[in-house]
Amino acid sequence: MFGLIGHLTSLEHAQAVAKELGYPEYADQGLDFWCSAPPQIVDSIIVTSVTGQQIEGRYVESCFLPEMLASRRIKAATRKILNAMAHAQKHGINITALGGFSSIIFENFKLEQFSQVRNIKLDFERFTTGNTHTAYIICKQVEEASKQLGIDLSNATVAICGATGDIGSAVTRWLDAKTDVQDLLLIARDQERLKELQGELGRGKIMGLTEALPQADVVVWVASMPKGVEIDPTTLKQPCLLIDGGYPKNLATKVQYPGVYVLNGGIVEHSLDIDWKIMKIVNMDVPARQLFACFAESMLLEFEKLYTKLFLGAQSDYRRQNGADW
Incomplete structure (x- = not known):
């Protein structure tokens, strides 16, 4: 059982x-x-x-x-x-x-x-924890949804919000090792762990959320947030793929804006x-x-x-x- x-x-x-x-x-x-x-x-x-x-x-x-x-x-x-x-x-x-x-x-x-x-x-x-399967599904969602939207990962910047968490770190390592994604933006509260992750990868830029969002073609949201955050969709690239893997959802409201696509992450x-x-x-x-x-x-x-x-x-x-x- x-x-x-x-x-x-x-x-x-x-x-x-x-x-x-x-x-x-x-x-x-x-x-x-x-x-x-x-x-x-x-x-x-x-x-x-x-x-x-x-x-x-x-x-x-x-x-x-x-x-x-x-x-x-x-x-x-x-x-x-x-x-x-x-x-x-x-x-x-x-x-x-x-x-x-x-x-x-x-x-x-x-x-x-x-x-x-x-x-x-x-x-x-x-x-x-269920985190292995969740991280795997989110990684596949990044790959498949990007392809459908015409986002070429080899020329794309991917931001991971919650990069030092259990799921976020696994997604970050997958993107680094299994895809040819051009740039990784690492976002998390714990700066020490961010530096450790950056050092392990040998790349990736540590940024705050406000600075990172306008640069990202794809944003993976896997932060541990008791309440969601509001974002200004006018600051995002077009097209931009947002994959919200949080529960409760990291995005406080469903973003509806031309060229911005929100996908429920970690759902099978x-x-x-x-x-x-x-x-x-x-x-x-x-x-x-x-x-x-x-x-x-x-x-x-x-x-x-x-x-x-x-x-x-x-x-x-x-x-x-x-x-x-x-």
Whole structure:
């Protein structure tokens, strides 16, 4: 059995869907209540492959909300993810993907050091961040969408917003090693890690967002943002491809401007309808078939009966593979 640990995009979003998920007592509650709410299995899932193989899964709602980070409720946020992992393991789930901020919190706050959650000792082999598959899908989206828009990567400048993160660093290394992209613009909050990444690549320009956007033909957004940012589309090149791989989305509003194209990053589509309800709740365009690539990672591992993490930490994993194909 596979598992998915996720969360909703905001307090308002959580309140709106609580009743639909069968928890009306959560619907009118504020952030303090959600900080103490326990994880819940709220969806049972059946996935059928084109060969007829069926797998079963569970969606675990962690009750984490991005406002917990914005309001500096760090302990509540980390406790949410650890409790959700323990809940998944307790219910016999073999391999569980950490979706959205779940993987970011796990990585950034080094939750692997907290293996004991009450009476449960976490087996980290049962959990995968989903970041390998997400980074791969975003890289392929850069390649394919650029081609469709007539953007020649060999003459293009690609900006990565969130370049030092788990997904962002993997995307940056892929673009450096597997494509002939002309220039890389590296954007992140941590300047020390940016310098390390630049030194490892032997190229790439460290820039602020405002400086980088007018120069970029392609912008990959994979920053960990509790709230999205507004950008002025008049400052962008035409054509310009924006790939928003964040959850919640990094772009606060959908950009609508001639020559500017916004693509939902890290989204995949299954060949057949999936028996579930959770993708409708997170407003997926085709909820019966579309899903986040991080969730698809746990499904792929379940189909192959590989009950082990694909990795936790894209940067160290990339170095171990020494640039091998994913």
